[in-house]
Amino acid sequence: MEKIIINGGYKLNGNVKAEGAKNAVLPIIAATILAENGTSTLTNVPGLADVYTMNDVLSNIDAKVEMDGDTLKVTAEEPLKTEAPFEFVTKMRASVLVIGPLLARFGHANVAMPGGCAIGSRPIDLHLKGFEAMGAKVTVGHGFVEVESNGRLQGASIYLDMASVGATENIMMAASLADGVTTIENAAREPEIVDLADFINALGGKISGAGTSTVTIEGVASLTGAEHAIITDRIEAGTFMIAAAITGGDVTVEGARLTDLRALVSKMREMGVGVTETATGLRVTSTGALTATDIKTLPHPGFPTDMQSQMMTLMLKAKGSSMVTETVFENRFMHVDEFRRMNAMMKIEGRSVMIEGGHELQGADVKATDLRAGAALVLAGLIADGVTRVSELYHIDRGYVDFVGKLKALGADIERVSEVEARIAETATV
Numbered sequence: 001m002e003k004i005i006i007n008g009g010y011k012l013n014g015n016v017k018a019e020g021a022k023n024a025v026l027p028i029i030a031a032t033i034l035a036e037n038g039t040s041t042l043t044n045v046p047g048l049a050d051v052y053t054m055n056d057v058l059s060n061i062d063a064k065v066e067m068d069g070d071t072l073k074v075t076a077e078e079p080l081k082t083e084a085p086f087e088f089v090t091k092m093r094a095s096v097l098v099i100g101p102l103l104a105r106f107g108h109a110n111v112a113m114p115g116g117c118a119i120g121s122r123p124i125d126l127h128l129k130g131f132e133a134m135g136a137k138v139t140v141g142h143g144f145v146e147v148e149s150n151g152r153l154q155g156a157s158i159y160l161d162m163a164s165v166g167a168t169e170n171i172m173m174a175a176s177l178a179d180g181v182t183t184i185e186n187a188a189r190e191p192e193i194v195d196l197a198d199f200i201n202a203l204g205g206k207i208s209g210a211g212t213s214t215v216t217i218e219g220v221a222s223l224t225g226a227e228h229a230i231i232t233d234r235i236e237a238g239t240f241m242i243a244a245a246i247t248g249g250d251v252t253v254e255g256a257r258l259t260d261l262r263a264l265v266s267k268m269r270e271m272g273v274g275v276t277e278t279a280t281g282l283r284v285t286s287t288g289a290l291t292a293t294d295i296k297t298l299p300h301p302g303f304p305t306d307m308q309s310q311m312m313t314l315m316l317k318a319k320g321s322s323m324v325t326e327t328v329f330e331n332r333f334m335h336v337d338e339f340r341r342m343n344a345m346m347k348i349e350g351r352s353v354m355i356e357g358g359h360e361l362q363g364a365d366v367k368a369t370d371l372r373a374g375a376a377l378v379l380a381g382l383i384a385d386g387v388t389r390v391s392e393l394y395h396i397d398r399g400y401v402d403f404v405g406k407l408k409a410l411g412a413d414i415e416r417v418s419e420v421e422a423r424i425a426e427t428a429t430v
């Protein structure tokens, strides 16, 4: 099994570039299906495992997909199939985002039902209720969800029980080609929703209010391929910002936007970390002396759940008691047991984790339990005494381009090794 091996104790210094955002590019690739003619050209596309999976989902329905460096071209002219089988959906839940565009364009989508995952049960009931409100018929059976409409979807007034990112996106895409106007109330307000709306508008769509809790979509007759540059990944950027802060380093994350990262930056500043805006991004400086604090994850603009596990490493470094409360997902604490293997003093109480910081972390063998947990364990390895070996790297590859190479360039003692190399290294350190 491949591993990342970290020898802790090095400060990080220098510049690192954040890539295009995973959570923006995935719905935007799905939205290329909406264009019945022309080619969509996406730039600043990160070379992530999830992007390749989404490309496979589109190739599988017979769209023409070409990836060259960070540029992706998609042509989705007819005829196309309207299915996403189990093999894709099980690899990546975001595959369900093709339901909205397929339904809007062809009046039909048959997609494998996503199961739960390491961070919670993650149903898609709000997506489906939205489609039903627009006149679609939903049938669930044999592990698939089939959504059909008799003719075009009809604009509707939709209130989401929760500000779901995926439901907001799927409904926005479906409504773009509906007859009439759709409004989504209690919509998610994440920057990635704004990026999706900007892309659909570039295709010729009419979406307003993205980034606020009411999004209005005026359906149009057809959409045409267009060019679009993907926004920066605020979660990848935030991960490097924490890496700088815990190691007492000085790192500029190029491309990071303060407007997208206010909740994280304000907590980091409260804990004693310097964060300043530069011409190219955000500079993080830290002496390593940190104050304990509490956070509660919330939909944007609240503290992002995708930064929760990385934030725990900052709290483990800060002397005193900190508390993390997770309100977005019901089971996003699998990393706590892995941190404990590294001598972390933390305990789960319901939806909160109590952290007693300031104790030295010890290098250990740990496994990535989900994408951000994997990143957080690598961060913990950067400040642990001795060697940490992180396994189950496929999680990390879903969301970080060359994570190891970038940390190494900043001064970390870190390698990614094959199973054989990992065994040799283990023998050498016994």
Ligand SMILES: CC(=O)N[C@H]1[C@@H](OP(=O)(O)OP(=O)(O)OC[C@H]2O[C@@H](n3ccc(=O)[nH]c3=O)[C@H](O)[C@@H]2O)O[C@H](CO)[C@@H](O)[C@@H]1O
Pocket (backbone or CB within 6 Å): 022, 023, 024, 026, 094, 120, 121, 122, 123, 124, 125, 126, 127, 128, 162, 163, 164, 165, 166, 167, 188, 299, 305, 306, 328, 329, 330
């Ligand atoms: C590809 C992508 O963009 N992924 C992000 C997206 O996931 P995703 O779009 O899946 O997250 P949602 O915002 O939909 O989920 C938030 C909460 O709502 C619940 N829910 C959601 C839909 C639904 O129909 N019913 C329901 O109960 C979920 O189980 C979860 O507890 O937003 C999450 C919350 O910021 C992030 O952690 C993910 O990184």
Ligand SMILES: C=C(OP(=O)(O)O)C(=O)O
Pocket (backbone or CB within 6 Å): 093, 094, 119, 306, 371, 372, 399
């Ligand atoms: C939970 C995440 O992603 P996904 O919704 O794709 O599983 C994440 O990016 O941290």
